[in-house]
Structures are given as C-alpha cells and as structure tokens.
Amino acid sequence: MNASAPLTLGTEGQLLHVGLRTRNNTLSRSLIQELSHALDQHSREASSRVMIISGQGEKFFSPGFDLTEVSSFGRTQMDAMIEDFEALAVALLRHPKPIVAQINGDCLAGGCILASCCDFRLIRQEARIGMTPMSYSVAVPYTAHQVFLHLMGASRARSALWLGESYSAGQALEIGWVDQVASADDLQSSCRELALRLAEADPVAFSTSKAFLLEPLLSRVDPPSSRRRKAFLDCWFSSGSQSRLRATMERLRSKAT
Numbered sequence: 001m002n003a004s005a006p007l008t009l010g011t012e013g014q015l016l017h018v019g020l021r022t023r024n025n026t027l028s029r030s031l032i033q034e035l036s037h038a039l040d041q042h043s044r045e046a047s048s049r050v051m052i053i054s055g056q057g058e059k060f061f062s063p064g065f066d067l068t069e070v071s072s073f074g075r076t077q078m079d080a081m082i083e084d085f086e087a088l089a090v091a092l093l094r095h096p097k098p099i100v101a102q103i104n105g106d107c108l109a110g111g112c113i114l115a116s117c118c119d120f121r122l123i124r125q126e127a128r129i130g131m132t133p134m135s136y137s138v139a140v141p142y143t144a145h146q147v148f149l150h151l152m153g154a155s156r157a158r159s160a161l162w163l164g165e166s167y168s169a170g171q172a173l174e175i176g177w178v179d180q181v182a183s184a185d186d187l188q189s190s191c192r193e194l195a196l197r198l199a200e201a202d203p204v205a206f207s208t209s210k211a212f213l214l215e216p217l218l219s220r221v222d223p224p225s226s227r228r229r230k231a232f233l234d235c236w237f238s239s240g241s242q243s244r245l246r247a248t249m250e251r252l253r254s255k256a257t
Helices: 029-044 075-094 109-116 142-162 169-174 187-199 203-221 226-236 239-256
Strands: 007-012 015-020 050-055 060-062 099-103 106-108 120-124 128-130 166-168 180-182
Touching: 007 029, 015 029, 015 187, 029 050, 029 075, 050 060, 050 109, 050 187, 060 099, 060 109, 075 109, 075 142, 075 203, 075 226, 099 109, 099 187, 106 109, 109 128, 109 142, 120 169, 120 187, 128 169, 142 203, 142 226, 166 169, 169 180, 180 187, 226 239
Parallel strands: 015 050, 050 099, 060 106, 099 120, 106 128, 120 180
Antiparallel strands: 007 015, 128 166
16 A cells, blocks of 8 residues: 555455545545545446445544645646546445445535535544535535535525534434434444445345436536536635635644644
C-alpha cells in the first residue's frame, strides 16, 4: 500500500473495506478519483459482494472537501472537481452492489453527501451529521439536493440544506437520515453484521431492486448537468462565499499553529 494513497482497501471474504485516509479524511480530488476507481473495480469482482466505507480515527468520517486544496483552485479546476464529485455520487447511487457507510466520526458537507449516497448509514453514537455549507455562504451541488429530497422529503431536506446545522446521531435516526446508531465499541461489528446479511442477497435481485428504488432519483441527476454546475460555481466564486472561505482558512491556520 502506497503510504500517500488517499484510500485503504482490504478484503474480508465477500466484504470490501474502503478507508478514507487523507488528513482528517477530507475529500481531495485524488480521493474522489480513487474512490470512483474502487467502485468500478468492485462492480467487476464477482467474489466481492458488499462495500463498507469508513474514515480513519474517531474525529471525522469526513468533514467535506479539502479546503486547503480547493481554496487555491481557479474556476476551471473547481469545475473539474465538482464534475468528478457529482460523477462519484451518481456512481455510488448506480453501484449494483450494497454499500454501507460506517460513520465513525462527524460527517459534514461533502462527507455527508458521500455517506448519503450509500445504501445504508450506521453512525457512532457521539458523531454528528449535517450539511454545513450554507453557514459559509456556499450552495450545495444540485445532485446532493436531489439525494436529500429522496432520503427525507422536501420539508426535512429544506431544513437540512438551508439551516446549515449538524444533527446528533439520535436526531439523524429520528428523521431517517441514518439507519442505525451504535456505540464506538459496537459500530464496526454492527456494520459487519449488516454487510454479511446483505452479502446473502441474490446479486441480480438486489441490483434490480436498487435500480427500481432509485430510478426516480437517477432520472433527475444522471448525467450531471453542466448548467447546474455553473450555477454552483457562480455561488462558490461570489465575493461573499470567497470572503467566508478565506476567513475559514485563516481560522484553520491559526488552529494549526
């Protein structure tokens, strides 16, 4: 395993364990590309039936995009980043095999989108989940809006997206954002138990059922729209968003020192 690789991959019988391993498990462009590649490989390997995605440590599942990386991006680079990210979201939704998100820590912004595109979400009791970009004057990509609308309905999706707040594990379970809450000691075993149950499903029956269930959502997001991506980029590069982004970066630098 390359020490600088953004993912760890490990097999356990019919299970594929995928671990995010960037600093704080942030979503760098290389991680997004590597995860897309891992999904493609997993779909081709008949012996591997279920994917489990987790972060390293207990602080974060993922807090979202690597702000150190994206704060230096011009519009062309950010356009490519969002295109890759929305393609990853669609690939997760279209993946023919079960995917379980093992939410070991706080799951925010882009990390929350990543987990929400998985088939099941199990969260550590102390962790929080939420879409925080609006609190930084940043919109959320169109694909994510449609995913949250599908998961929790218009009223709850509106609150989750527009208020920019994070939810406790218990609150997330109550509104159907996650499927199960587990203690830190039990999270890994609970995910493994669910994954093994999913591995028993007939592959064709599962993939057919998943395609039927997600067909209305996928009809709205696949292929990702360049027009809607432009609207997101207009917001991202607005003076208000860039000012808040610079302020956030300054806070992060001061904490690091």
